[in-house]
Amino acid sequence: MRHHQRMFNVPASVLVLIAIMVVIHLVRQLLPVPIDNWFVNAMAFNPARYGQSSLKFHIPGGDVAAFTSFITHMFIHGDATHLMFNSAWFLACGGAIALRIGTVRFILFTAVTGIAGAIAFLLINFGQPIPVVGASGAISGMMAGLLRFLFSAIDQGDVAALRYAPRTIRLTPLKSALKDRRIQAVIAIWLGLNALAAFGLGGAQDAGAIAWEAHLGGFMAGLFLFGYFDLPRKKTIRLVH
Numbered sequence: 001m002r003h004h005q006r007m008f009n010v011p012a013s014v015l016v017l018i019a020i021m022v023v024i025h026l027v028r029q030l031l032p033v034p035i036d037n038w039f040v041n042a043m044a045f046n047p048a049r050y051g052q053s054s055l056k057f058h059i060p061g062g063d064v065a066a067f068t069s070f071i072t073h074m075f076i077h078g079d080a081t082h083l084m085f086n087s088a089w090f091l092a093c094g095g096a097i098a099l100r101i102g103t104v105r106f107i108l109f110t111a112v113t114g115i116a117g118a119i120a121f122l123l124i125n126f127g128q129p130i131p132v133v134g135a136s137g138a139i140s141g142m143m144a145g146l147l148r149f150l151f152s153a154i155d156q157g158d159v160a161a162l163r164y165a166p167r168t169i170r171l172t173p174l175k176s177a178l179k180d181r182r183i184q185a186v187i188a189i190w191l192g193l194n195a196l197a198a199f200g201l202g203g204a205q206d207a208g209a210i211a212w213e214a215h216l217g218g219f220m221a222g223l224f225l226f227g228y229f230d231l232p233r234k235k236t237i238r239l240v241h
Contacts, residue, residue, distance in 0.1 A: 009163050010091060011098035013106050018087050021075050021135065025083050044131035045073035045118045051127025059129075074114045076133040086135050093142035100149070100166035101229050109229045113141020113218040120217025137214035141222030143190075147183050148172050148226045171230050177223070190219060 028036050042061035049056045049066045061069065077083040098106040117137015152170040153159050161168055177183050197210040 009099065010095045011103070011106070013098050013103040014090060014094040017094075017107075017110070018090055021077065021083060021087065024075050025077055025080070040076055040133065041131060043069065043072040043076045044133045045069045045121065046129065046131040047122045047125045047127055048129040050122060055129050070115045070118045071111060073118065073133050074110075074135040074138055077135075078133060082134060086139060089139045090135065090142075093139060093146050096162045096166045097142050097145050099164075100169075101231055105229045105231070109141070109145065109222075109226070110138045112225065113145075113221045114138035116141065116221030117211075117214035117216075117218035120220075121211055121213040124213045132211045132214060134211070136211060137218030140190075140215045140218035144219045144222030145226035145229075147186060147223065148174075148177055148230075151180060151182050167231060171227065174224065174227060187223075191216075 028039065031039065038060045041059060042065050046059055046069065049059055049069070059065070065072075077086060094106070094110075097109065101109065114135065114137045117140065118132070120137075121132055149166065149169045149171050150162070152172050153162050153166075156169065158169070172180065172183075194210075194212040194215050197212040197215075
């Protein structure tokens, strides 16, 4: 018997995280410009907080933000376009991930990949006053995590399972994933796009620039760590009449 499946099967955890980002952005539109600027800088991840420069004493948020901004930067976006773009990718990549690993693991995976993106940004821009905002690091991690079972779904001939039963899809072991030419091609394209962002589309110092460092950090964390968040594969039960 074939069960009817919903066209859109987005987990509540994905919708809630997107809703939080949207609400924060809407509330910011009501704030006076000076207060909004203070808020954004307190929430943003800024490598200048960790250097020897005296600038760190003038960045809103102080010592507390030096820890919390590893997470809070993901909920702030530069403008409506930035928010819409990230929300769309969050839906596209986060849905299958959340359905596969569950709410708690999904939130932890999102946090870990977002933090990894911030750490990568910090290592490359240590001590520099370059605030970064947005969930792109975490979204990059979701894209990489999705690669660990996307092509397995294709090989199984059941791509639709990504939408309604991703736990039935075999997880590609890390070693096999790194040897898979399709995954290698995706990684090469991703690295190429970020190389363009770094050297062809403007550096992180430019207004509105792409934080390619966070993308790479989140992506690598998602690719290498997804297996630790994955649940045991759910077996498909067939009834014999």
